[in-house]
Amino acid sequence: MEWPGAVGTFSHLSKAVHIAVVGGGPAGLRAAELCAEGGATVDLFEAKRSVGRKLLVAGYGGLNLTHGEPVETFATRYSGPDLDPRSFRSWLDTFSPRKLRNWAAELGIETFEQRTGRVYPKEMKAAPLLRRLVERLRQQGVRFHVNQRLTAIENGDGVQLRFNDGEPRSFDAAILAMGGASWPKTGSDGSWIPALKAHRVSVNTFEPANCGWEANWPDSLVPTIEGQPLKNIAAKAGDTTVRGELMLTRYGFEGGAIYQLGPQLRAAGHPELVIDLKPEVPAEVIRRKMESVRRDFLDAAAGRLKLTEATRALIAHIAGPIISIEALVDAVKTLRVPLNGPRPIEEAISSAGGVAWSEIDDQLMLRKLPGVFVAGEMIDWEAPTGGYLIQGCFATATRAAQAALAFSADH
Numbered sequence: 001m002e003w004p005g006a007v008g009t010f011s012h013l014s015k016a017v018h019i020a021v022v023g024g025g026p027a028g029l030r031a032a033e034l035c036a037e038g039g040a041t042v043d044l045f046e047a048k049r050s051v052g053r054k055l056l057v058a059g060y061g062g063l064n065l066t067h068g069e070p071v072e073t074f075a076t077r078y079s080g081p082d083l084d085p086r087s088f089r090s091w092l093d094t095f096s097p098r099k100l101r102n103w104a105a106e107l108g109i110e111t112f113e114q115r116t117g118r119v120y121p122k123e124m125k126a127a128p129l130l131r132r133l134v135e136r137l138r139q140q141g142v143r144f145h146v147n148q149r150l151t152a153i154e155n156g157d158g159v160q161l162r163f164n165d166g167e168p169r170s171f172d173a174a175i176l177a178m179g180g181a182s183w184p185k186t187g188s189d190g191s192w193i194p195a196l197k198a199h200r201v202s203v204n205t206f207e208p209a210n211c212g213w214e215a216n217w218p219d220s221l222v223p224t225i226e227g228q229p230l231k232n233i234a235a236k237a238g239d240t241t242v243r244g245e246l247m248l249t250r251y252g253f254e255g256g257a258i259y260q261l262g263p264q265l266r267a268a269g270h271p272e273l274v275i276d277l278k279p280e281v282p283a284e285v286i287r288r289k290m291e292s293v294r295r296d297f298l299d300a301a302a303g304r305l306k307l308t309e310a311t312r313a314l315i316a317h318i319a320g321p322i323i324s325i326e327a328l329v330d331a332v333k334t335l336r337v338p339l340n341g342p343r344p345i346e347e348a349i350s351s352a353g354g355v356a357w358s359e360i361d362d363q364l365m366l367r368k369l370p371g372v373f374v375a376g377e378m379i380d381w382e383a384p385t386g387g388y389l390i391q392g393c394f395a396t397a398t399r400a401a402q403a404a405l406a407f408s409a410d411h
Contacts, residue, residue, distance in 0.1 A: 013039040017408040020044075020161055020169070022150050023177035024051025025188065026390055027376030027397040029133055031175045034401035036140035040408065043171075044142055045163060046187070047149040047178070052130040053186035054179065058390065059126025065104065066097040067387035068117040077388045079263055080381040081204065082357040088381075088392070090362075095398035097391060107132040118387050150178065152195050159371045172408040173371045175400050177393075180351035180377035181206035188351075188377065199368050202356040207266060208348035209382045210259040210389075213273070214340040215252035221317050226250045228310035233257065234279035237264035237271070243279065248310055252339065260384045262342070263352070271339040277311060277332045286332060290325045297322045305332065350389050354380040363403035364396060371407055375400040 017040040021032040024046035036042045044051070055063070067074060074097065075089035101111045101119060109129045110122040121129060137144075147164075154160035159174045179188025193203050217225070225248040234243050235257040244257035258265075258273065265271040278286065286305065293300040298315060301307050307315075315322070319331040345351060355374050359366055364379075366372045376393040383389055 013405065013409055015409070017041065017172045017405070018043070018170075019404055019408060020159070020171040020174040021177065022161070022174060022192075023179060023187075023376070023378075024048070024144075024146075025054045025177060025179050025186070025376065025393070026052075027179075027393040027400075028175070028177035029055075029137065030394050030397040031177055031375055031401040031404075032137055032142050033133070033140065034398060035175070035405060036137065036142050038401070038405040040172075040405060042140075042142045043145060043169075044137070045145045045148040045150065045161075047147070047191070048187045049146050051134065051144065051146070052126075054183060054188060055126045055130050057183055057186055062120045062124040063126040063129070064118050064120055064385065064387045064390070065111060066100050066119045066391040068097065068113040068119055071096055074388070074391075077383045077386075078381050078392060079383070080352070080357065080379075083381055084357075087362065088395070091395040091399045092391070094402070095395045097387070100391060100394055104129065107136065116386075150176075150192055150195055153199065153369060153372065159369075171371075172411065173373065173404040175373045175375055175397070175404050176378060177375045177397060177400075178378055180354055181345050182208065182348040182351040182377075184346055192378070196355065196366075199366075201359050201366060201368055204353045204356055204380045206345060206351045206353035208342045208345040209262050209352040210350045210385050211262065211345075211348035212249060212254040212343040213252050213258055213265060213271070214343065215337055216340060217250070217252070218317070221313060222250050224313040225310045228308065229255075230275070230277065230311065230314075232280070234276040235261060236274040236276075237261040238268060240264050246275070248314070251343070253337075256385060259349070263382065265339065266342070266352070271341070273337045273339055275335040275337065277307070277315075277335060278305060281305070283329050283333055286329050287325055290328060293325065297325060297328045301328055301332070307332075349385060350382060351377060352380070352382040354378050356380055363407075364400045365403060365407065371404075371411070373400040373404050373407075 019035045019040045021028050021044045032042050032044045071092050078088040113119050149164045152162040159171045162168045178192045181190040228248045230246040242257050242260045246253050246255040246257050289304045315331045322328050364373045375397040
């Protein structure tokens with residue numbers, strides 16, 4: 001039985017089917033919606049006392065739902081050990097950024113695309129979308145069970161789930177969407193790992209992604225640099241270079257540029273960030289601007305190269321005394337900053353790690369647990385900020401829901 005990818009085109013099941021969705025974040029809510037739309041009886045279990053907490057936290061920044069770039073490029077933003085890029089392309093074809101915006105419009109949420117390509121609700125809030133989605137789920141008959149944490153998946157007829165209340169429940173299929181390990185206060189704390197490892201399902205260790213990185217700043221430097229941006233820079237880690245902005249903090253760096261370099265930095269034995277403070281100004285142009293300077297090179301560069309006080313302080317700390325034009329050029333074009341490591345995963349926007357790709361088939365079903373599907377950040381993939389994270393959760397949830405319906409129809 002096929003379940004077409006366009007929103008609102010699902011056929012109904014020809015028999016009674018009961019599906020569990022575990023997790024009330026973006027992926028879980030989307031999966032519950034599609035399963036109910038397909039004709040299944042749906043019970044949604046959430047470990048916290050309310051659903052959608054991660055959506056609400058994401059809404060603090062305006063709820064970046066997706067991105068407007070072409071799907072061909074969009075699909076390349078996803079990475080992870082053994083991840084086949086064609087998989088995400090397939091899922092994005094099933095539930096594309098355009099379909100996500102259409103879906104939001106059906107809920108009465110108008111979206112707009114910024115000049116950067118990022119797509120937001122016009123209201124720049126998550127609460128209206130969450131409220132209307134929950135209303136739709138209730139109208140569809142989805143039954144919500146809060147304060148219910150999955151503790152075990154048991155062998156038996158169908159899919160047997162046990163929660164912290166101790167009562168086993170049986171379903172035709174289950175979709176697990178319990179999140180990764182970032183923002184644990186929202187419920188995505190990785191507490192589901194033992195339930196899967198009991199069935200020898202491999203789960204790769206969670207690591208912080210889209211997070212700040214620590215550098216060894218002396219106390220004397222912090223007052224000058226804390227909270228100051230490095231705008232229009234190029235940052236490099238390994239063989240990867242990105243353009244963007246960095247924010248100097250008391251502990252190191254935050255910002256989109258370093259978030260994008262997380263995989264490369266984590267893979268390095270001794271992580272180092274190489275910053276080009278003036279990527280649009282060639283080295284020879286800097287030499288020409290500075291050719292008449294004979295001393296106080298860094299001070300002279302403040303006016304000639306428009307270096308901020310924080311930038312000059314950073315250069316002085318990293319590069320030491322600048323005693324020649326060439327030393328200044330090296331510092332401006334290749335400022336090498338050793339890093340100590342990422343910030344704690346509790347502070348990260350997202351996480352890397354999770355259920356290994358070798359454990360799931362192309363329908364997102366666990367090979368060792370037939371009828372059990374996974375979606376969202378439980379799986380070992382990562383993506384930069386910019387709308388890719390929520391889009392990835394919705395796209396994988398769409399595939400998992402379609403597959404759970406088809407599985408239930410055939411068993």
